[in-house]
Amino acid sequence: MDRNLRTVDWNVPTMDRILRTVDWNVTTMDRNLRTVDWNVPTMNRGLMSSIEQFYVRYDIRSLKWRIYFALQILQYFYYPLLAAVGVPFNSVTIVILSRGKCGLSKCVTCYLMAMATADLLVIIIDLILRHIPTVYKEQFQFVRSLPVCNIHAVLLCTVTDCSVWFTVTFTFDRFMAICCQKLKTKYCTERTATVVLGTVTVLSSLKDITWYFIFTGSYRLSNMPWFCHESDYIPNSLVWASIEFLHYILNPFVPFVLILLLNAFTIRHILVASRARRRLRGSSSGGSHKDPEMESRRKSIILLFLISGNFILLWAMYMLYFIYVRMFSLGYEYFYLPLFIRNLGFMLQLLSCCTNTAIYAVTQTKFREQLKNVVKYPFILIVKCIKQ
Template sequence: MGLGFFVKLQILRALYDAQMTYYPVLAAVGVPVNVVTIAILSRGKCGLSKCVTRYLVAMAASDLLVIIFDLILRQIPIIFREQFGFVRSLRLCNSHAVLLYAVTDCSVWFTVTFTFDRFIAICTPKLRAKYCTEKTAIIVIGTVTTVSCLKNISWYFLYTTRYWLTNSPWFCLVVTMVSRSLGWAVFEFLHYILTPFIPFLLILLFNALTVRSILVANRARRRLQCRSNAESPPDPEMTNRRKSMILLFVISGNFMVLWVVFMVCSILRRLDYLGVPVYLPTFVSEIGFMLQLLSCCTNTFIYAVTQRKFRDEVKNGVKYPIEKMIALIR
């Protein structure tokens, strides 16, 4: 064993120690912030369109479910396996897997559909009136949810009912011969291609097209201003575009940064099982898990930073019970 192996082992041990604090804290923060986000956005007082509000509420709800099914019911029992040893006696793992992968798919694809909706709103004014509506948002969200559930039913038959309680994507027991088979490898490889590799490409594509459209529109506006030789009043259309662009880029950028390690690790690991030898230190995949779960807790803070009315609603929500308590005491 060389020095490199010793260093990697020490990093892995340090990560395991950090996870014993990181995961419980993340759960303690993630559940209430997503509940608060759902409650505030559902009131419809944040100055956002009903269409955008529907997508953001769906994203917060799916993030909340990921925290429950992945962080609380999978990662925390794995890290504290001595305290949660009783989980091995439960016969629910394959059902748990179906729900976990379904809500994870929803979380990822809701981000894609939101990105596409903003692309339509910013880049195609003629189509915007027809597509960027509350009704369309509900249909899209319902379709993504249904397809995600149907797609992941296969895990019920591929996994066993018993928990493995090991730091691995396979948190359910699987027969070794099956896990090493070509059919299994291809299925899991396609699973990670669909989520999150293809969403990555789509988000990059839509954002690139959005940036291009905005640059073209800005150039045209500057040319018109130069010809008029007069200072034009603020353009509400450009102001709305700018706000939509900031929200879109921050949300999609946050998603890509926090998911990229998990995505690379998942695909390289599947390539290894398909016969393409790829070595990746275990601690890298652990970092991928940690960052991926962090992405379920960050959108609330993004809204608070980028949306003034959302901040105001949070402040009002905090002040209201305090004012009531003071009034009762008096």
């Protein structure tokens, strides 16, 4: 364990050595990011450095490094834009769902509101307070003097866990509603949804308190899986390494598997039930009329599969990289993932927090109507003020 986690002649952990190894002749990225020879404003200095690194020796760089530098440049625009879109979109979604005029059951509305709230908190705590300062580090150097990184880590991991596990609980709720008709009336209620969501929140908070002791209060301000400096005893501790690995198994690996299994069982039940229903209706009415029950079920299925499929697609790369990092730190060095996988995983994972509003708008007619009314409302107020 010590041999893998520490390299004597470099005096840095092995994982840091690989993450910082690049094929151009400089010591670190920080040297380029802090170059002051250009006559450009401080705001653009980091961006200009990334652009220069993208073009310097472009022809002889491998594809993986071209992608890495291209993603670095993209992040300067992507993260602020994502924050500018994600905060109002999720806020509007919470307002619309809270009014209860979308034609959804109270149980489903409760789950969707919880998911939107968790996504909004992830955007604020993870995207705005972590990733944007990391990209624009020249403007956020003061963050290094704030001794709150371990508290930040606890909050970030808690809201991320809630965002993921709320998706799992919603998927399970729809599985019960579709596949277990006898239990539907008892389980698929607003009260049950409230209890389940509250339990998930409490358990996530208790689990993630351990991050307070794993990390120190000092920020790294670098785009790495661990954005805080670790406590001195962590790198050599197999116990803490196992606890950290367990965290990443519980999120996102276990939710990933559960969502896949629940959707597989749901699809199987739907196919069997649909065939039986078509045979019954075909023998009684010739199959010429539309089935309202099947139409209603079809809309519910589309909503479920879009939400869970969106999670699986956008979290897949994030999950792959984090499992790779934990396996590497435990001494399993059988394969190597390109560095751009990490950046792309972060970007897609954060995008998943901004897409559910679009999914609701596409699948729910009444939600679209409410969304139009919310968008029109400020303009209506302006017109009224002008007329007065």
